[in-house]
Amino acid sequence: MANIKCIGILTSGGDAPGMNAAIRAVTRAAIYSGIEVKGIMRGYRGLISDEIVPFKSNSVSNIIQQGGTVLKTARCKEFQTPEGRKVAHEALVREGIDALVVIGGDGSLTGARIFAQEYDFPVVGLPGTIDNDLMGTDLTIGYDTALNTIMEAVDKIRDTASSHERLFFIEVMGRECGFLALNGAIASGAEAAIIPEMSFQQDQLGDLISNGFRKSKNSSLVLVTEGDITGGAMAQAERVKNEFPQYDVRVTILGHVQRGGSPTANDRILASRMGAAAVDALLDDQRNVMIGIQNDNIVYVPFSKAIKKNKPFQEDLMRTLKILSI
Known part of the structure; x- marks a missing residue:
């Protein structure tokens, strides 16, 4: 079991309904396992500007039904540079954060992959995007x-x-x-x-x-x-x-x-399962992986696979639409 005492959470890129359910799940699953949690405001920008706050169990009370993200989100060009990622790493070390959970889409997980490789830092991603365009998972948080x-x-x-x-x-x-x-x-x-x-x-x-x-x-x-x-x-x-x-x-x-809007039951359940699984993955010494779901089973998907383009779509769906539109 990995020696992780503090987990940081951030949401990045476009917001998606269910992100708050994921934040809640990561926070409470970590606390349940005796791990401290810190919320990072405004995505990677918050790492660079040191907008990091302690999260307790009550920090995530009554948010599962809310759309958007209580951690806020932003796009950050600075994090795309080696200099920006160096500042971000220094902030994590200064805050005593041993591992990172990133909730976001393709661009967010691409940044997570680069950062994890540069600093040999444990990072687990959750697929938070309404587009459902990440490989290795049947569904993404917010799509439903x-x-x-x-x-x-x-x-x-x-x-x-x-x-x-x-x-x-x-x-x-x-x-x-x-x-x-x-x-x-x-x-x-x-x-x-x-x-x-x-x-x-x-x-x-x-x-x-x-x-x-x-x-x-x-x-x-x-x-x-x-x-x-x-x-x-x-x-x-x-x-x-x-x-x-x-x-x-x-x-x-x-x-x-x-x-926008309150997440559906399916998105709340998916986000909750994935959030809890992210903590399990870190404790199991997994890193550089995205939590996915395949055939209703939780899976670990390497970032390198998850962020590949052109997720295949089911061509039979197009045929179904054509048949039913007569």
Whole structure:
């Protein structure tokens, strides 16, 4: 068992519902094991500016239901430099922190991996991102809540789309990963999803139109993943206006509403399991790993694997969406 007496926790990058549940789980699991806990405010920036506070069991009371993160989060360019990471390491040593739990997405875990290697420092990551784009885990913290937020929003947009017989392009988050758009489309009964994974293979919008896009329906909804690969909802709508002016087209960009709100039961349970597992991993002398979940079992995923790009999506989901949209 590793000789760890104090664990530091930070949240970094974009916030995700369930981060507070993870903070709570790490804190209480560590205290249960006789380990001191310190919260690091504002991610890696807080390490460099020495914004570190002691955490007790009551520090995390009544936060499991809250969205966002009580530790706050920020992006930190200084931590991307060797000089910045040196200042961060000096702060950890000065505070007596023996190990670090980092809750965040791809960029956060990339920083954690570099830091852990440079200073041979025990770091365990938790996948906190609504995009669900980290390898080695079936789900990330925040994804289920964001998906439910999208579903509820699309349900409401459908009322207007039907009333006015319009074609709506609805932009969701995800960047290079189309899980939110694809599963959001299935869950809300949308007609199609335009996702990055398919954009290199085919002209998704052209296929939809040529295959009798709206068929007998008086309205249609298409979910589009944000970003340069798909062009986003505005670009897709502009193309339809130019090439198919007979359609009455509207755009809704859901934006940051997808990141907020009280986490679902699934995200609270996932974050709690992963947070407790992070402490177990450190006590088991694991380092440079992300806690993941596969087939409902906790797994340890090396950072080098977790942060690889192009997490595969299930192509049968696209087929399911196509079949059900007739």
